Amino acid sequence: MHVNGNLSFIAFGGAQGAMRIISLDDREIAVTLTGGLDPVLAIKYHPNSQKLAFGTASGRIVIADRVHSAVISDFKATNGPVWGLAFLSHTASLVFAGLED
Amino acid sequence: MLASVSFDWSVVPWDSPDFHEKYRLFGHNAPVVTAAFLPNGRFLATGGDDFLALIWDMTAIRAGADPASIARFAHQRKISHLSISADSAMLAIASWDGGLQIWSLDTMTPITKFRRHIGPVQATQFVENGAQIISAGRDGHIRRWNLKEKHYVQSLVENG
Numbered sequence: 001m002h003v004n005g006n007l008s009f010i011a012f013g014g015a016q017g018a019m020r021i022i023s024l025d026d027r028e029i030a031v032t033l034t035g036g037l038d039p040v041l042a043i044k045y046h047p048n049s050q051k052l053a054f055g056t057a058s059g060r061i062v063i064a065d066r067v068h069s070a071v072i073s074d075f076k077a078t079n080g081p082v083w084g085l086a087f088l089s090h091t092a093s094l095v096f097a098g099l100e101d
Numbered sequence: 102m103l104a105s106v107s108f109d110w111s112v113v114p115w116d117s118p119d120f121h122e123k124y125r126l127f128g129h130n131a132p133v134v135t136a137a138f139l140p141n142g143r144f145l146a147t148g149g150d151d152f153l154a155l156i157w158d159m160t161a162i163r164a165g166a167d168p169a170s171i172a173r174f175a176h177q178r179k180i181s182h183l184s185i186s187a188d189s190a191m192l193a194i195a196s197w198d199g200g201l202q203i204w205s206l207d208t209m210t211p212i213t214k215f216r217r218h219i220g221p222v223q224a225t226q227f228v229e230n231g232a233q234i235i236s237a238g239r240d241g242h243i244r245r246w247n248l249k250e251k252h253y254v255q256s257l258v259e260n261g
Contacts, residue, residue, distance in 0.1 A: 001223070001224040001226070001237040001243060001261075002224075002226065003226045003228055003235070010257065011236065012237060012261050014256065014261055020261070022257065022258060024228060024257070025257075027257050056135075063163060085103075086103055086149075088103070088117065095103060097105055099108075
């Protein structure tokens with residue numbers, strides 16, 4: 001679960017792979033992304049935009065745009081689970097922490 | 102600034118832009134699972150499977166001081182996530198004990214503890230400029246709490 005910078009939208013993921021964003025004001029679902037049955041382990045909003053990243057148990061990272069309800073990028077980042085994500089605000093970089101044997 | 106936490110019980114702060122490991126912080130007695138910098142960047146909070154949250158003074162460590170934690174908060178079960186209020190006054194700790202504990206970082210004393218989730222609390226974040234806080238639990242709920250009046254507000258999500 002992560003709330004975006006202006007604190008109005010909560011992103012969360014489920015054990016069955018659903019990635020959702022709801023409005024904190026009215027609790028309405030703003031975005032639902034279905035990415036299979038891959039549990040979501042990490043979520044992080046970009047600090048200066050409406051983009052966010054989801055990390056999954058199988059090593060996928062999904063970058064989505066909340067405003068356009070669109071997946072920008074969906075790629076295999078590592079062979080193990082993605083435990084953590086961080087956007088570096090001074091660059092266009094995304095850092096992830098994972099477990100890879 | 103970035104910090105990584107590990108199953109090897111260590112915490113590594115990474116200074117950008119080179120991201121070289123300059124310090125490795127030991128203080129937890131089990132895997133470390135969560136970390137957050139205070140907004141002022143001076144302090145780092147970490148939490149782990151040893152039921153502890155530790156506070157590290159990064160300014161002192163960078164100046165060559167002993168890389169030991171300066172404060173610790175003990176819980177009854179594993180700590181799964183922690184969050185810092187925007188004014189750096191409060192630390193929220195989500196725990197497998199089913200509670201959401203709020204600590205004062207000014208006095209290092211507990212402010213309140215919220216209980217409503219069934220089972221572990223997995224994540225937490227301050228909202229509404231620190232007037233409220235939300236928590237996500239393994240019970241599928243994302244819950245909202247009023248910090249000023251210290252009461253439960255509502256479930257935002259019931260089947261997450």
